[in-house]
Amino acid sequence: MSDGKVTDIAEPLLDGIGREDITITDIRVTPLSYRPSDGSYVHECGPVVLTKVDVNVVEVFTAQGLVGIGPGEGRLTGDVSCLVGENPFDVVRRSLANGLDVACWDIIGKAKGQPVYALLATDTTPNPQVHVYASGGVMWTYYDRGDGKPYGVDALIEEALRYKALGFDTFKWRPGTDWEEAEMTPTKLGDICRKLREAVGSDFDLGLEKKGYDSWTFDECLEIAPIINDLGFLFFEQPMGDEGPAQFEDYLRIKERMPNVMLWGGERFRGLSEARPWLEHQVYDAVQTDCYRLGVTENWRVARAADVYGVRMVPHNWSSSLGTMANTHLVAGVPNGTMCEFFMYPNEFRDGLFKDPYRPVDGMITLSDKPGFGMELIDHPAQRFPYIPGPNTVANPRFPHAWERARAREEQVRRRYAA
DSSP states (O other): OOOHHHHHHHHHHHHHHOOOOOOEEEEEEEEEEEOOTTSOOSEEEBTEEEOOEEEEEEEEEETTSOEEEEEESSOOOSOGGGGTTOOHHHHTTSOOOHHHHHHHHHHHHHHHTSBHHHHHOSSSOOOOEEEEEEEOOSSOOSSOOSSSSOOTHHHHHHHHHHHHHTTOSEEEEOOOBOHHHHTOOHHHHHHHHHHHHHHHOTTSEEEEOOOTTSOOOHHHHHHHHHHHHHTTOSEEEOTTOOOOGGGHHHHHHHHHTOTTSEEEEOTTOOSHHHHHHHHHTTOOSEEOOOHHHHHHHHHHHHHHHHHHTTOEEOOOOOSOHHHHHHHHHHHHHSTTBOOEEEEOSSOGGGTSSBSSOOOOBTTEEEOOOSSBTOOOBOSOHHHHSOOOOSOSEEEOTTSTTHHHHHHHHHHHHHHHTOO
16 A cells, blocks of 8 residues: 555564565466355345355465465456565565465465464464354345245344354344335334344344445434344444445434444455544444455554554455455454454355365354464365356346346435545
């Protein structure tokens, strides 16, 4: 990043680690896809369905035999061959594509013989016991699919109770399929919230996110906020997106109507320079920047700046175990690391990419003390998950017109807050 303040925040981390003589010899990017073999969806949420999940595995090879792995969001752009011959300890000082930065941190940890989380904990005691929450609620529908399974609030309750039985203490969900088709309103959703709260009990935390592939309007937020406040929800997540400072006043008004509910957001931030105004004005109570998008270095900078303003770090983590790998180490290594999202929708990338993936036990992931991220890819991942070209998101065939309507609403929200 070009922001001088960003560089200043990073120096104690990078200078304190020191440097080893390591040389990059090659970089490999492998695209992978997961699609359910039975033709079902991985999301049935808002006005759309998702037919598959795509990820990239980034591998960085060195002359010393150390190999780093990381996630790639979308296709890596530009010629990365210019990094051949470079030292990973120097490379992370630059603004890199996410997967390259993560992979270089894997190498740095291996070269230093320490887990990444220990290297990130410059002036704090790292905590390898990472609290994770169950993130789902993208497969319950307002309509009967005709498959004999629950739908509506019954399906949502069944999902929440399943996670509670697995030992999770927090469940975040999205507010169902298309609202217009279901004649849904915030007040009606509030009735669903009440039934869910009654079913899971007062000892189980709940979080509500933005509509899937749609946006809450400001008026809708004002309507639902006092309802989830009275029901003891833990957080409300970026209901109107992260559009910029023009949103601050409205978001603060929403917070006034839910004084006991945290407002979380920031998964779309591109770096600290974009996150900083939100932190300074304390709009979000927790920032959700993600190593999958930003890499470890920039996300560490965001976390340390957030800590200055008393803002928690709770990374967004939605695509694969590659993201879980990096994001849990970040949470473990920063003083304001609070929780990490753990995705629970149908997706074999959750635990199918590594020989020994991180798995939650009673809502906690225990990180190993192995050097780097301590993870090893399965043999021949491209054979197990061959890449499938083409888009993964399409309009729900039950109401194909609804996605355009949702896009129009999101555009209205963006225009409301356009600079």
